[in-house]
Amino acid sequence: MLKKTLKLIWRKKILSGICLVAIAGTSYFGYEKLGNQAETKYITSAVEKGMIIQSVSGSGKVSSLNQIDIKPKASGDITGVYVKEGQEVKKGTLLFSISSTDAQKSVTDAEISLDSAKIDLEEILEPVDQLTLMQAQNAYDQAVSSEKKAIEDLSSSYEDGLSSLTSIFFDLPEIMTDLYDVLFGYDFGTSQWNIDWYSDTTQNYGGEVLKYKQLAENNYKIAKNSYDKNFDNYKNISGYSETVKIDALTDETHATIKNISETIKSMTNLVNFTKDILEQNGATIPSALLSQQKTLQDYTLSVNKILGTPTSIKRTIQNAKDAIPKAKITLMEKEKALEDVKNGADNITIRLKTLAVQQKENALLSAKQNLAEYYPRAPFDGIIADLSVEKNNSFSSGNAGATITTKQKIAEISLNEIDVTDIKVGQKATLTFDAVEGLSITGEVVDVDSIGTISQNIVSYAVQIAFDIDDDRIKPGMSVSVSIITNSKQNILTVPLGAVKTQGQTSYVDILKDGEPQKTQVETGISNDTLIEITSGLNEGDMVVTQTISTGGTTPSASSNTGNKNFGGSGSFNAGSGAVMRIIQ
Incomplete structure (x- = not known):
């Protein structure tokens, strides 16, 4: 069958050449x-x-040797040995096998990928059904609604944020008033402020209270200034204000609450320090001190609770802002998808899907070729001259697992490092001989060197081709020209x-x-x-x-x-x- 095919190819080439000349002339x-x-x-x-055949050509000589080493490009444990030394084998006989779990999985994965690519191609080639069109329309309508909702959500987030700020400013005036009273009230007597009483009382016992007093007073002034300015800005904000002003108010309110929190902390330290000094010296703890300590504890909890509110407002607003461009992108995608469904697949899409199928087919072919390396077979009829593998032993890629002698003649040619990349064991070839005019026979690549030979800075690789037929006119040492079919x-x-x-x-x-x-x-x-x-x-x-x-x-x-x-x-x-x-x- 191969001979007939190759003869047909050569015959077509000759006839095509004649036809081209005739057509050109005509x-x-x-x-004219x-x-x-x-x-x-x-x-x-x-x-x-029509058909296109790609080939790589080279020249060499008919080998004087009649044996070849079987060197699989696979590594692993030997799972079976099916021949023995001295045994006569036919072309295609399985010689031994190497563990191939990963290679077999690669073939399975490639088959699944190819099936998936074919399904994708079939889907775009099929006429659009009513269900698909309805789904695309629904997806588009939903995207329109989602974009509208995203815009509404942003508006709502500002309204909710302003409402939350209002709740904060319901609480802050009372807090600021009570903090003022803790420091500048007259709970311990009418002659001095509370803050002075704390410092004077503690100093009587030798306590170093001045740093606590100073910090509490300074922090309060900072918080008071921040609060007053913040509260004025709040009173000028309404639901009709620009969103940028609400953003600024939110940031300002967060800073104010932090300042108030620091003030409460420093005041608590002052009160607690004074109480500790009095207890250490056996003095009576005034009820006003205990009351103020309780007030500060309550406000610590209250302020910490609202401290995260501005941050939460900002996060909600930012999420709403981010959702709008995403919704717009989704809408454009769904609109384009709806148009594509209505118009059907364009030529580019069909071409891409077709190319994807071709790529998956090539990947499957490559995976199968790789799997075949784990199951080396006799490249021609011959006798097992040497067998160097044993079951359960490990095998390394490129080593000779067996040597086969044959009566078939073998041609050996040399190819450069570029051409040899396309050559694989099993590829068909045609051979002609200068010494035998008109003789053309077929053959098959049986071995490709994995390591090249360098001569004058040029790397070349030996390729061996076994003859499909024998001819007594062909002698060892004769020059041979070989054309190896690499693709068609x-x-x-x-x-x-x-x-x-x-x-x-x-x-x-x-x-x-x-x-x-x-x-x-x-x-x-x-x-x-x-x-x-x-x-x-x-x-x-x-x-x-x-x-x-x-x-x-x-x-x-x-x-x-x-x-x-x-x-x-x-x-x-x-x-x-x-x-x-x-x-x-």
Whole structure:
């Protein structure tokens, strides 16, 4: 089957070359026009579905050896050995196995990812059902309501905040009045303030009370000034005030409460210090002192309770502010989603989902190829000459687990470090021989060196290819040319390589419209020396310009636009009557 396929490929290549020359000649002479009038004609080619084959070529010699080491690119414990030394094996025989739990999981995960990507693609390709449209409309309506509610919530948060500030200013006047009385009242006699009584009484017993007295008095003055200014600003605020003023009042109120809290703390320290000195000296504790101590304790609890209110107001307002832009973004997203549902998936979305499927397919293929490394098989018919693995022993990647001798001939070629990255064991190849004219056989890559050889600063890697058939005319040491198929795609849109040009990072082709070429942006896939895949931008049957022919006087000529340097150069040939046709290759 492989021979037939490869022969078919070569036959198609030859026939395609003949057809291209015939078409080019026909198109050119069909457009050729003698005369003195200058005229420009365009040669076009149809976008067709076909196959592109990518390959890597190299040369080497037929090996004089007839054995190969089996060196899996996997590590782990040997879970089974299925052959023994001296045993004759057929191509594909399982030789041994390596523990592959992680590799098997990778395959399973890749299969699940591929299924998910296919489902996503199928969903966007299906017509929109009424339920999906209704859900999208409901989501949009809800987003509209959410945005409206977010704006209303911000307004409510300011109203609630102002209400909470009002409650605070119901309590603060009484607190400030009582604090004043604690310091400057006459509870211990009519001749002196309470604060002076505390200091004088304690000093009589040698207490160092002055620092407590001074701190309490200073803190009270700070709190009083802060409170008076804050209260005036509060009286000028209403529900119609600008929000920035309410924000400022909230910050100011928080600072005032902190100052009052510090005042109560310092006053409590003064009272407690005095009480301790009196107790230490066996003096009677006045009832007024105990009463003031109780008052300060109550206000400590009250002030600490309202201390967090301004912070809570600010947090609520900020959360409401943050919710508005989020609601607007959500609304825009839902509006766009509703439009997308109504309009269906656009070409870009379909293309992205298609690419996602292709990526998952490639990932699955890679995972399966990696899993195969854990189950090395005989690359050809032969005899097990050496077996270096045992069950339950550990195995390291790149080591030889077995050696197989064979009557099959093996070609060994050398590839550079760039080309060898595309080469994998199991890839098919075609081989030709300088010494045997007309002989072309198929083969398969059976080994790729994991470590390169450096010569004159150039790294090269040996690749061994086993012949699928034997031919007595092929001798060890003969030169061989090998073409290894690294990738192929069937049933894809293709155009001649020279039809695609680039401008910056954009690829485009020229399509004739009303007799004039117009640029059409395209996305491309794989390519070889003659064809390139078109993944988006064109449809089957579209006509793309491949050549431009200019005629003038008696010497008609053909020319083309500058081609994509990445896709190859250009050449020319004479086309009769002195005409010159330039063909983008």
